[in-house]
Amino acid sequence: MDKKxxxxxxxxxxxxxxxxxxxxxxxxxxxxxxxFLVPYAVMxxxxxxxxxxxVFKGQLLDENFLMSAATVGAFYIGExxxxxxxxxxxxxxxxxxxxxxxxxxxxxxxxxxxRPDYANIEKDGKLIKTDPEQILIGDVIVVKPGEKIPLxxxxxxxxxxxxxxxxxxxSLPRKVSSGDEVISGxxxxxxxxxxxxxxxxxxxxxxxxxxxxxxxxxxxxxxEYFITKFSRxxxxxxxxGALLLAVIPPLLFRGSxxxxxxxxxxxxxxxxxxxxxxxxxxxxxxxxxxxxxRGILVKGANYLEALSDSEIVVFDxxxxxxxxxxxxxxxxxxxxxxxxxxxxxxxxxxxxDHPISVSLxxxxxxxxxxxxxxETEEIPGHGIRAVIDGKTVHVGSSRLMDIIGSKWNxxxxxxxxxxxxxxxxYAGHIVISxxxxxxxxxxxxxxxxxxxxxxxxxxxxxxAVGKDVAKTLDIDENYCELLPQDKxxxxxxxxxxxxxxxxxxFVGDGINDAPVLARADIGIAMxxxxxxxxxxxxxxxxxxxxxxxxxxxxxxxRRTKKIAVQNIVLALGVKFIALLLGALGIANLWEAVFADVxxxxxAVLNSTRALKQTE
Amino acid sequence: xxxxxxxxxxxxxxxALNMENAIRKIDGVQxxxxxxxxxxxxxxxxxxxSFEAVIKKVAxxxxxxxxxxxxxxxxxxxx
Numbered sequence: 001m002d003k004k005x006x007x008x009x010x011x012x013x014x015x016x017x018x019x020x021x022x023x024x025x026x027x028x029x030x031x032x033x034x035x036f037l038v039p040y041a042v043m044x045x046x047x048x049x050x051x052x053x054x055v056f057k058g059q060l061l062d063e064n065f066l067m068s069a070a071t072v073g074a075f076y077i078g079e080x081x082x083x084x085x086x087x088x089x090x091x092x093x094x095x096x097x098x099x100x101x102x103x104x105x106x107x108x109x110x111x112x113x114x115r116p117d118y119a120n121i122e123k124d125g126k127l128i129k130t131d132p133e134q135i136l137i138g139d140v141i142v143v144k145p146g147e148k149i150p151l152x153x154x155x156x157x158x159x160x161x162x163x164x165x166x167x168x169x170x171s172l173p174r175k176v177s178s179g180d181e182v183i184s185g186x187x188x189x190x191x192x193x194x195x196x197x198x199x200x201x202x203x204x205x206x207x208x209x210x211x212x213x214x215x216x217x218x219x220x221x222x223x224e225y226f227i228t229k230f231s232r233x234x235x236x237x238x239x240x241g242a243l244l245l246a247v248i249p250p251l252l253f254r255g256s257x258x259x260x261x262x263x264x265x266x267x268x269x270x271x272x273x274x275x276x277x278x279x280x281x282x283x284x285x286x287x288x289x290x291x292x293x294r295g296i297l298v299k300g301a302n303y304l305e306a307l308s309d310s311e312i313v314v315f316d317x318x319x320x321x322x323x324x325x326x327x328x329x330x331x332x333x334x335x336x337x338x339x340x341x342x343x344x345x346x347x348x349x350x351x352x353d354h355p356i357s358v359s360l361x362x363x364x365x366x367x368x369x370x371x372x373x374x375e376t377e378e379i380p381g382h383g384i385r386a387v388i389d390g391k392t393v394h395v396g397s398s399r400l401m402d403i404i405g406s407k408w409n410x411x412x413x414x415x416x417x418x419x420x421x422x423x424x425x426y427a428g429h430i431v432i433s434x435x436x437x438x439x440x441x442x443x444x445x446x447x448x449x450x451x452x453x454x455x456x457x458x459x460x461x462x463x464a465v466g467k468d469v470a471k472t473l474d475i476d477e478n479y480c481e482l483l484p485q486d487k488x489x490x491x492x493x494x495x496x497x498x499x500x501x502x503x504x505x506f507v508g509d510g511i512n513d514a515p516v517l518a519r520a521d522i523g524i525a526m527x528x529x530x531x532x533x534x535x536x537x538x539x540x541x542x543x544x545x546x547x548x549x550x551x552x553x554x555x556x557x558r559r560t561k562k563i564a565v566q567n568i569v570l571a572l573g574v575k576f577i578a579l580l581l582g583a584l585g586i587a588n589l590w591e592a593v594f595a596d597v598x599x600x601x602x603a604v605l606n607s608t609r610a611l612k613q614t615e
Numbered sequence: 616x617x618x619x620x621x622x623x624x625x626x627x628x629x630x631a632l633n634m635e636n637a638i639r640k641i642d643g644v645q646x647x648x649x650x651x652x653x654x655x656x657x658x659x660x661x662x663x664x665s666f667e668a669v670i671k672k673v674a675x676x677x678x679x680x681x682x683x684x685x686x687x688x689x690x691x692x693x694x
Binding site for chain 2: 050054057058059063101104105214215218220228231232272273274277278281282285
């Protein structure tokens, strides 16, 4: 609790004690009024003051005015205890709200506590703490154990484990050493590292993330717009209702005006839409906060809400469902040993830096003795001819084998097949493929459990490879051999198929798929650690490259929306019931203020659940 | 031009909504949004008008709705 809240609490306790004693001590007439006016002034003095001041500024119908009118009216008709009680409960409700909002605000601030305060620059053998904004590209900064990495850069010297959990939600530390890229906002856990800065502070990951989360409130969700519109007519309508109730029935029925004024006051007490106005944005902000804690950055409440209606989820293949790194997955020799086949292929390809050559070298593991290669020639589009230890070795596609007249064997494995022939005689083949990510299959399974109608995969890769990946992962539809512009066309075709309310989600790695990310209802880019462009292109950004974050995001969005709807139904329902019972003369002021404050407290408590989503 | 301000002493969510509506009506303001939870206000201002003049009007609108709230930008207080 802050100072102001503590002060309010002391005032309320004092006021409550005075109120109870006024209630218990028998008194009549002026003395009784005075005994109730004292606690009223203690607890509601500020409200009255603000109400009068705001009226002079032309600001009618704010909550100060409504509460003042309701309580002064209650005094006027002689309901002293009710007047004081309305003020007491209203203030308790306000205090609780400000406490709960303050708490949410702090926990969101903690979540976003990744902004670095300084960068260490070495000068004349001394470390000088410098404002990160003044660091230029190419400067060398020193990051000590326990410090945040202030700017993006490359490790020049030293090694350390870095904690990326504040950005990704991933608790496993990452080891970095000389030559590795490091991302601002991560915490250096143990070693001293020197980092060459390669992005200014304004362009660094940490700044982009903070901007994104802080600006997310500007994009409001539909329930927020509903509340904004609703609150604009609700208060005037309730006040108009109160006026009519106080004036018309006494004229018509010639009954006691006091009774109708009492009913009108109930309208005033319930006329503030505060509970809704605070609890809905608080819910969505909590949902966004809860997602960012898991490394899922949402650019606005509207996207978080839209995600709850996902109907079709479209994935890019390479780099999204697969690792985008090629591996040797099988070695099938003929007549020679596996190791021999791999050695020949790796040696023949040793002068190339094609991803396939790199993967062969990686699979071979040992150092390649290039001196054994006396001659090498690239056969464009087909492979390589090399002379190793005096023997002519051909490494490449089945077509290359056909050209040299070597009889090759087909392979049942999926992936790119590299055939090898020695002196024209077939020696076997090696299968190289992109590995499916560990959590891809689980992701698709979870999405189906979440009642996503259709999962789709788009890829520029060969049909055989694409179909195999789709089958392994149990993806409903797949479209292969697509050029980037074909992907946009396919997204449009899929968009036409979904229902009016349903949303299409596209998931890519943010590289080369900006048009597709923009065309989909919700574009999700993954792997923002390392690729700044992904942060700009998408509506939702995954800090790491795990597709399993997508079902998590959908779950958070659905839960957040559910809480928001609960709050709307709860708060509106209680208000309308109270209005109705008040108009009919069934409810009294006590009950009205209890209902109104109670529902505010419940709505605020309920919305804090959005922040504390655990799995 | 887009600027983000801190709003100190902002206490009521409904007031924040009213401020947002009032600020959007000011000439030269393209868009405004107030985040009650982070107490930040983002205002987009047309390039053709004077920044200072518009901000003065914005600060006045805020003061009219909630007398306690104070607008702050990079250490400078308005209103």
